[in-house]
Amino acid sequence: MKPPIGRDTRLCMSLAARPGNFGSRFHNRLYERLGLDYAYKAFTTNDLDGAMRGIRALGIRGCAVSMPFKEAVIPLLDSLAGSAATIDSVNTIVNDDGRLTGYNTDYSAMRDLLDRAGVAPELPFSLRGSGGMAKAVAAALRDRGHRRGTVVARNADKGRALANTYGFDWQVEVGDGAAVLVNATPIGMSGGDETALAFTPHVIARSAVAIEVVALPAETPFLRAARAAGKVTIAGADIAVLQALEQFVLYTGVRPGDDDIAHAAAFARGEVD
Known part of the structure; x- marks a missing residue:
């Protein structure tokens, strides 16, 4: 007791x-x-x-x-x-x-979940965000052997710096996305615009894996759309x-x-x- x-x-x-x-x-x-x-x-x-x-x-x-x-x-x-x-x-x-x-326990959690989900290192990824959580995700991806990836960030200085640190590309907009989509921004988070999608339906449809770091709400629009489209998902709540x-x-x-x-x-x- x-x-x-x-x-x-x-x-x-x-x-x-x-x-x-x-x-x-x-x-x-x-x-x-x-x-x-x-x-x-x-x-x-x-x-x-x-x-x-x-x-x-x-x-x-x-x-x-x-x-x-x-x-x-x-x-x-x-x-x-x-x-x-x-x-x-x-x-x-x-x-x-x-x-x-x-x-930093975000890093170990992210790497563990990527392993459990069986996300193949050869799949290209699109990582949206350039802050602290994006750093943990980028490090976990790099350390698992992912080499084909793009950091998507409107802040050019932070986006380029993060991409260069881990050997990835950088761009301002999502574009056509990638096989693995990662939202490491507050988009869809409680207290903000909870209806916003981190990636468009078109980009989600072209992907295979969707990773959401936002934990509240447990079901963000991005995560909900990815699950509805039958994608492999990693939820912020699990992280x-x-x-x-x-x-x-x-x-x-x-x-x-x-x-x-x-x-x-x-x-x-x-x-x-």
Whole structure:
């Protein structure tokens, strides 16, 4: 049984421009099932530097980082670990006695899901976006052996830089797309234009695989259209579960069993009470 919240309770949190409930529900349900004296709360901020000082000052154990803070937070940390250092993007912060280390669990989640879906490395891809999540996706694709790909980004400097880093092409518009489509932008996200399609129906029809990184709503217009067209899909909700699980392990040192993970994910999606 989870202890009641008290002075020894360890706090974890998340920072996002548009905070959602998925992470809070996922982590808190696992704390309950595993009897861990932790609590998790989502926040947003207009003072990122102040938020990092607060994490240090209050001994907050861990912090998930979402758009638009994944790159901006890096100068405020003490060190970067593993893929975060390679990608130059952070989605997880661990506080060890006031020392803040940045990690990237988006990368491992993305690579795992690409493997599970059996996405062939020889298929050309079109990756829409140039921010922190796009970096994680591009790195995962490159490390799996994908060589034929295009970064689609209207920001020429960021788009070219991302493409050049991983040996891909860059262009401003989607054009005819590719066999593998990846949306790593906020298009279709809750709080914005939830009716917008990241790729046109024509481009989706020509593809074989659709990858959506937006987790809220669980069914974006892009994901819904791809599924209706019979494409292989990877959903943002699935990415969210895997990356949140790795965050949980980093914060607590505990790896839950499969049944606990499945239940917490279903609870976070509102499928079970």
